[in-house]
Amino acid sequence: MRFTRRAAVAVIGVAALLTASACGSSDDGDGGGSGSKKVEVFTWWADGGEKAGLDGLVAQFGTSCAGQEFVNGAVAGGAGANAKQVLASRLQQNDPPDTFQAHAGAELQDYILAGQVEDISADYDTWGLKTAFPPGLIQNLTVEGKIYSVPANIHRANVVWTNKKVVAAAGITSDPTDLAGFIADLDKVKAKGIAAPLAIGKDWTQLMLFESVLITDLGAEKFTGLWNGTTPWDGADVTKAINDFKTLLTYTNKDRDALDWTDAEKLVMDGKAAYQLMGDWEAADLDAKKFADYAWFTFPGNGTTFQWLADSFVLPKGAKNVEGTKCWLKTVGSAEGQKAFNTKKGSIPARTDASPADYPKYQQAAMADWKSSTQVPSCAHGSACSQGWQGAANSALGAFSTNQDVAGLQKALASAASQFVKK
Amino acid sequence: MRRLRHWGPGLLLLSPSLILLAVFVYGLIAWTTKVSLSDEHNALGSKGFVGLENYQNLFTNDIQDRFTHSLKNLLIFTLVFLVGAMFFGLLWAFLLERGIRGEGFFRTVYLFPMAVSFIASGVVWRWLMNPLKGDDAGGLNAVFGGLHLDFLQSTWWTNPDWGMASMAMPAVWQLSGYVMALFLAGFRGIPQELREAAAMDGASTYRLYRNVIFPQLTPVALSALIILGHMSMKMFDLIMSISGPQWLTEVPAVYVWQTLLTSDYAKAAAISIVLLLLVAIVIVPYLIYTNRVEKSR
Numbered sequence: 001m002r003f004t005r006r007a008a009v010a011v012i013g014v015a016a017l018l019t020a021s022a023c024g025s026s027d028d029g030d031g032g033g034s035g036s037k038k039v040e041v042f043t044w045w046a047d048g049g050e051k052a053g054l055d056g057l058v059a060q061f062g063t064s065c066a067g068q069e070f071v072n073g074a075v076a077g078g079a080g081a082n083a084k085q086v087l088a089s090r091l092q093q094n095d096p097p098d099t100f101q102a103h104a105g106a107e108l109q110d111y112i113l114a115g116q117v118e119d120i121s122a123d124y125d126t127w128g129l130k131t132a133f134p135p136g137l138i139q140n141l142t143v144e145g146k147i148y149s150v151p152a153n154i155h156r157a158n159v160v161w162t163n164k165k166v167v168a169a170a171g172i173t174s175d176p177t178d179l180a181g182f183i184a185d186l187d188k189v190k191a192k193g194i195a196a197p198l199a200i201g202k203d204w205t206q207l208m209l210f211e212s213v214l215i216t217d218l219g220a221e222k223f224t225g226l227w228n229g230t231t232p233w234d235g236a237d238v239t240k241a242i243n244d245f246k247t248l249l250t251y252t253n254k255d256r257d258a259l260d261w262t263d264a265e266k267l268v269m270d271g272k273a274a275y276q277l278m279g280d281w282e283a284a285d286l287d288a289k290k291f292a293d294y295a296w297f298t299f300p301g302n303g304t305t306f307q308w309l310a311d312s313f314v315l316p317k318g319a320k321n322v323e324g325t326k327c328w329l330k331t332v333g334s335a336e337g338q339k340a341f342n343t344k345k346g347s348i349p350a351r352t353d354a355s356p357a358d359y360p361k362y363q364q365a366a367m368a369d370w371k372s373s374t375q376v377p378s379c380a381h382g383s384a385c386s387q388g389w390q391g392a393a394n395s396a397l398g399a400f401s402t403n404q405d406v407a408g409l410q411k412a413l414a415s416a417a418s419q420f421v422k423k
Numbered sequence: 424m425r426r427l428r429h430w431g432p433g434l435l436l437l438s439p440s441l442i443l444l445a446v447f448v449y450g451l452i453a454w455t456t457k458v459s460l461s462d463e464h465n466a467l468g469s470k471g472f473v474g475l476e477n478y479q480n481l482f483t484n485d486i487q488d489r490f491t492h493s494l495k496n497l498l499i500f501t502l503v504f505l506v507g508a509m510f511f512g513l514l515w516a517f518l519l520e521r522g523i524r525g526e527g528f529f530r531t532v533y534l535f536p537m538a539v540s541f542i543a544s545g546v547v548w549r550w551l552m553n554p555l556k557g558d559d560a561g562g563l564n565a566v567f568g569g570l571h572l573d574f575l576q577s578t579w580w581t582n583p584d585w586g587m588a589s590m591a592m593p594a595v596w597q598l599s600g601y602v603m604a605l606f607l608a609g610f611r612g613i614p615q616e617l618r619e620a621a622a623m624d625g626a627s628t629y630r631l632y633r634n635v636i637f638p639q640l641t642p643v644a645l646s647a648l649i650i651l652g653h654m655s656m657k658m659f660d661l662i663m664s665i666s667g668p669q670w671l672t673e674v675p676a677v678y679v680w681q682t683l684l685t686s687d688y689a690k691a692a693a694i695s696i697v698l699l700l701l702v703a704i705v706i707v708p709y710l711i712y713t714n715r716v717e718k719s720r
Contacts, residue, residue, distance in 0.1 A: 081684055088686065110465050110686060203669050255554040257581050257671055272559070388465070388685035392486055395681075398670030399487050402583035412487045419486075 038069045039324035041313075042097035044083035046076035049284055053345030057152070057332065060340040065327035073097050091116050096316035098325045104151045104312035105140055105383030106227065107390075111314070112148055118315040119146040123326060129333050132351040136375030137308065140224075140383065149312035150333045153347035156280045156366055157378045158212045158299045158307040161265075165293055166194065166274040175297040179216055179244055182300040186251045189274045196253040199264040199273035203398035206256070207380040209277045210245045210397060216301030217241040220374045223305075227377065227384040229421040233414035242406045249401070257401055268294075279309070279381070283362035284346025296362065298369075306373035309381035310350060389420035452699065459692035469689075477693035489670075490678065490694065497674045499587040500594075501655040507595035508651055509644070512602025519603070520610040530607070533600035541597070545664030548593040552579035552665070580666055590672055594661060598654070602647045609643035610636070642716070649709045656702045675701075 039061075045054045058070050075083035080101075087100055096116070102108050111117045124130050124147050130138060133151075141147050170189040176182040189197035200206060215223045218237050225231030226238075253259070253267060265282060267273040269291050276282070277299060286294050298305075313332050319325050331337040338349035339358055348354075348363050352371045356364040377384035379393055396412035399405075459477055463469040481490040515533050519526050536544070553561035556576045560568045567575040580586040613636055621631045659676040666672040668681050675698045682691040 084684065113465065202667065255578075255581060257669060258549075258554050258666070260667075386465075386685075388687055391681055391685045395489055395670050395673075396487060399492075402671060408487065415486050 036069075037067055037321065037324060038071050039099065039321055039328050040071040040073045040097040041328065042073040042075070042083070042087060042100035044075055044080040044101065046074045049288075049345045053153075053341040053347075056340035056344045057337055060334075060337045061328060061331045064331050064334070064336070065324065068321075068324040068327055070328075071098075073100075091316070094318055096318050098319045098321050099313045099315060099328055101311055102149065102314060103382035104149050104310040105377050106379075106385050107382035107387060108148055108312075108314070109143070109386050112143055116317055117148045118317055118319075119148060120150070120315055120326075120329065121145075121147045123329065127330050127333055132333070132335075132353055134352055134371065134375060136306075136373075137350060140308075140375055140377050149314045150329045151310035151312040151350045152332045152338070153311055153342050153345060154350045154370060155309050155347050155381075156306055156369075157208055157309055157381060158215060158302050158305065159278065159280050159282070159296050160299055161268060161276050161278060161282050161286070162295045162297070163268045163271055163274055163293060164295050166192075166197075166271050167295075170274070176300040178301045179213070183247065183251075186248075186275070190251065194272065194274065196251065196267075196272070197274045198248060198251040199267040199276040200249075200252045200256045201259040201261045201264040202257050203394040203401070204380050205261050205264065205278070206249075206397045206401055207393055208279070208378070209248065210241070211307065211379060212277055212299035212302060213245045213248065214238070214241045215305050215307065215376060216299065217244060220303075220305045220376050224376050224384075226417070227379060227421070229417070233417045234410060238413075239406065239410060242409055246404060246406060249404075257398065280362065280366060281346060283360075287346075287360070304369070304373045305376055306369055307376050307378050308370075309378045309383045386420055389416055392416035392420070455692045455695055458688055459696050461689050463688040464690065465686050473689075477689050478697070481690070481693055481697065489673070490675070492670070493673045493675050493678050496587045496672060497656065497658075499585070500591050500658065500674065501652065503588045503591035504594045504598075504655050505648060505651055507591060508598045508602050509647065511595065511599035512647065513606055515599065515603040516606035516610060519607060530604070533603050535600065536597045537601045539597065541593075541660040542664045544593055544597060545661045549665045552589060552592075554578040554581040580672055583671065586671060590662060590665065593665070594655070594658070598651060602651070605643050605647050606640065609640045613639050645709065645712070649705060652705045653702050656698065656705070 041054075043054060045051055054072075054074075058072075061068070061070055075086050083101075087097075090096060091111075091114075102111065108117065129150070133141075137151070137154075138147070141149065141151070166189060167185075170185070170192045172185050172188055176185050186197045200209060211223075214226065217240055218226070218231065222231045222237070226233060232238075253264070253273065256264075261278055261282075262285070264273070264276050265278065265285065268276045269286070269289065280296075283294075283296070313329055315322070315325050315329065332341075333351075335349075335351055335353060338351055339354060341347075342349050342354075342363075343358055346360075346363070348359065348367050348370060354367065356367050359367065379385040379390055382390060385393065393413065393416060396409055396416065399412070400409040458469070460472055460474060461469040462471055462473045462476075485491070515529075519529060523529070551562040553564060554577075555561060556564055556573075556578075557568070560576060563579075564576040567573060577589065578586075579589040582589070617635055617639075618631065621635045626635070657676055658674055659680070662672050662674060662677055663680075668677050673681075675694050679691050679694045679698070682694065
């Protein structure tokens, strides 16, 4: 009698636990909409200007692709870090969204090698994108003769932002055009009692500054070569760039490793620094913070080089609604789609035929440059190097920030290149 | 059949958790070990078995000795954290045990930081440990400046040599109270008779603690060390919220995360296994020890 009661309790307990676990596993996220007219768009644009831009794009999608239904597959947080993890597991389980966001350029490399995205070169011709985008961008996007993504926007990385008042107080009247001139200006600001005239933040912002110095010292062509294996990292020109970068670091705030880019931006806004190198999302951010006393110039010595980065959309292999995805990609690349997205996000369109009148002041200048400049990619933002390479470079710059070891940095960057460069 | 009746129901009751453990803990450890021996360095998947190459690369061929650097950081962090938390925990427990007034109040005050998550306290400590000095100082440095104790101002965790020691401060602050609770329980577990006997023998207070009470606290101290030690080895959230992932404060757990984000699964798995072994070095002798103690009872 006693045994049976115990056994009954045990059986019931086990049954209850199994039911509970069965309930827990029934949630397998059927996000895609099978064979229907739904297009699941996977992004990490969940709030702010990015969300507004996405909404603009969705409205345009609704009119150009009537009959298709947009499904928002955004995963918020971590500047895309969370989304990339979710995406990786979905791709591994062969459950891709209909399209997903990725930085254009080398960051797509892993997806391309894994055969997870489709070649859309033919559609580029049909949609007329090869003539709408500048040739430099098409060249950067092409992997072994094929194109896999449609950029929605363009940002520029090699821009120096200034506090007009601080610069004027130091008696500086014109923008520097080479590194020597920039250092002379930094000295002038320093003489006015500003100890750290060049504001900077943690590792990746230092990588951005270093890349700009590399463009100055190596020129656009050799700089691009660093990332595709045609320019060696152990050359004397790279050593010179590291030394120049080291000199620039002496003008920066000592607490740099504790700051994010917005903290460095605040130093400029507060007049505790005169300059900051940052991508041109800073213009939208400064406007949003109602700070009007800013100006900008291309990093001294970069000439007409436009260091770009872009968010783009792809056609994953195994997408459930290929027709709908292609219509989404067509909308993203179209003049109306690019306008709807970029006027809200604060970036510029990748197309060269957009009307500048639709955009704010900074963007108008950047659009003019975009047409005439030489395009080079950025490693800190994934258009020049894969994610693994980017991580190694950030870590190397972080170490350099504390040990200032020129030979060590060059060796680290050279071994990162030999590990990650394709072919 | 009788024996089956004896342990059958018990086993049946345990079986769901046994199965879950087997699959989700031990099965996944085995899977991670397998990945760590493969060459799955990107989203392409594995091409083959490479033996211990990933482990060897971690120790001898990592760019800028990144992995050994993270181990060094972890070592400094663990030492400062363990010594600090044990010292303050024991001190507070001792003071409370001496029977001061308002014990309940102080006990709550000391124990409370443990209830805060590392992420939340990390955000506050990030601000407290602002590395700027002089006129721009913030957080603790500003307090020191205001008290004219400028020599105490520090660069905190941004110091390349001893930054990890300051990183351990929030952890000490959070877990000293927990160690105190453990020790206080230990003190209370010592029978009154022993104290009385020592008093009868004419032992001074010092001798009482040195020869009677502290020896009885050894098992408690060991438990505290093990619990803090394995927490320290796996430290991730505190560092992520104070400095974010970066070279200066990188420990193996943060490195695993960084490597995973770049889809280098084999390397991430190898670091995880090294981390598991490190924790095992601490935990396994303790499990053997408690097993023996319990058997002898």
